[in-house]
Amino acid sequence: MRRREFITLLGGAAAAWPLAARAQQPAGRVYRVGYFATTSRERSLHLMKAFEEGLRSLGYRVGENVAIEYRFADGEMGRLSALATDLVRLGVDVIVAGNNTNTVAVMKVTTTIPIVVASSADPVSAGLVASLARPGGNVTGIAQDTGGEQHVKRLELVKDTLPNVSRVGVLWNPDFSPNPARLSSMQEAAPALGLTLVPAEARGLDALEQAFATMVKERTQALVVLSDGVLFNFRGQIGVMAIRDRLPAVAAAREYAETGFLLTYGIDLRDGFRRSAAFVDKIFKGAKPADLPIEQPTRFELVINLRTAKALGVIMPPALLARADQVLE
Structure with missing residues (x-):
């Protein structure tokens, strides 16, 4: 708007x-x-x-x-x-x-x-x-x-978008307490999707370059970010690095798509x-x-950044585009 x-x-x-x-x-x-x-x-x-x-x-x-x-x-x-x-x-x-x-x-x-x-x-x-x-x-x-369902869903979206991908980097901050369980859920689900995960730790801005160097060295073909307050704050830098290293990136909130991630899925x-x-x-x-009961999410939105797709040479599947709540062009 x-x-x-x-x-x-x-x-x-x-x-x-x-x-x-x-x-x-x-x-x-x-x-x-x-x-x-x-x-x-x-x-x-x-x-x-x-x-x-x-x-x-x-x-x-x-x-x-x-x-x-x-x-x-x-x-x-x-x-x-x-x-x-x-x-x-x-x-x-x-x-x-x-x-x-x-x-x-x-x-x-x-x-x-x-x-x-x-x-x-x-x-x-x-x-x-x-x-x-x-x-x-x-x-x-x-x-x-x-729980871990949303994070597994993001891996599924990676596979839906890039069927030939087999190695996916996971950028995560180990200081954020829910992240070990999130990563564990993804690691359990990865084999059934034909994926090998490459975790790369980043506790702050100064650790991002090393994390990306690790993922490039390990020949990752895409990237999933486990969001927390730190990485959310540096989402713009992460988006630039992901495009630089030719890594289609996926995360939770639309704010990541707005700063150059390929797609996001979450509340x-x-x-x-x-x-x-x-x-x-x-x-x-x-x-x-x-x-006062905790309110749980009832709706999740899928946001796709077509500008990033074009920059990376990714052809988005028509079925996925039809499911998107918002497409950034």
């Missing part, structure tokens, strides 16, 4: 808010939200806008009846503890965290301030909640996946951040995170 259209849409939505929604909040009360991202402000801007849009649809107006304290780690995991501590020190009413990593950082410094995670990965196994139905602590929110992150505002609203009204 173009920026002008986006602004017009927001203006129209604001005009259509029911008076009842605008009057929901107690007169004079200003709620305080902490917004905590492992990525940079620039890389998070569209997700911030989606969250604020969700708040507006529920009658909240930033600067009037809600204030948002933003904190960004810029992909530097060493900063998470200090940023989390700072938000807790401010005494915000609720903290919106983007993923598992910054959620864990906040959990280490508070057991009382509610935490809404907008895109959690297998939150039960990661120890964020006791169960999906009854989280049981101070964390609730939205799951982007609850709409913007929708997750927009929906997280409903959890914040319920908490403002007295609900406890322990009693």
Whole structure:
């Protein structure tokens, strides 16, 4: 959507808010939200806008009846503890965290301030909640996946797109706790697809060149990225490297396709951040995170970048193009 259209849409939505929604909040009360991202402000801007849009649809107006304290780690995991501590020190009413990593950082410094995670990965196994139905602590929110099925599906999409591929690189950050289980699921599924996986670790920007050198040396023919906050922040650099090394790349979120990946399959992150505002609203009204079930994904989107396909000389199967939710041309 173009920026002008986006602004017009927001203006129209604001005009259509029911008076009842605008009057929901107690007169004079200003709620305080902490917004905590492992990525940079620039890389998070569209997700911030989606969250604020969700708040507006529920009658909240930033600067009037809600204030948002933003904190960004810029992909530097060493900063998470200090940023989390700072938000807790401010005494915000609720903290919106983007993923598992910054959620864990906040959990280490508070057991009382509610935490809404907008895109959690297998939150039960990661120890964020006791169960999906009854989280049981101070964390609730939205799951982007609850197991390894999506990651196996991405391998299947690689094979559907490139039937002759046999060696696939897997770029992953071992510091992200769900990743070992994700990688294990993919390794178990790979033989049935006729694939050999070549894992390449990358904990940050400075490790990407070595990871790509490993995959090239191992003669990989395609690439799957296990997304986390760090690699999401550097998705643009990864996309450029993948095209440079002639590696058709696949990942979870459309944001990767928008920066040069061949295709993505996963949830709409913007929708997750927009929906997280409903959890914040319920908490403002007295609900406890322990009693708010984790919402699971109900829809996954397939995004294909035809510009990248042309650059790599990949002919996308017509059947796959017909299934795509969006084709970038």
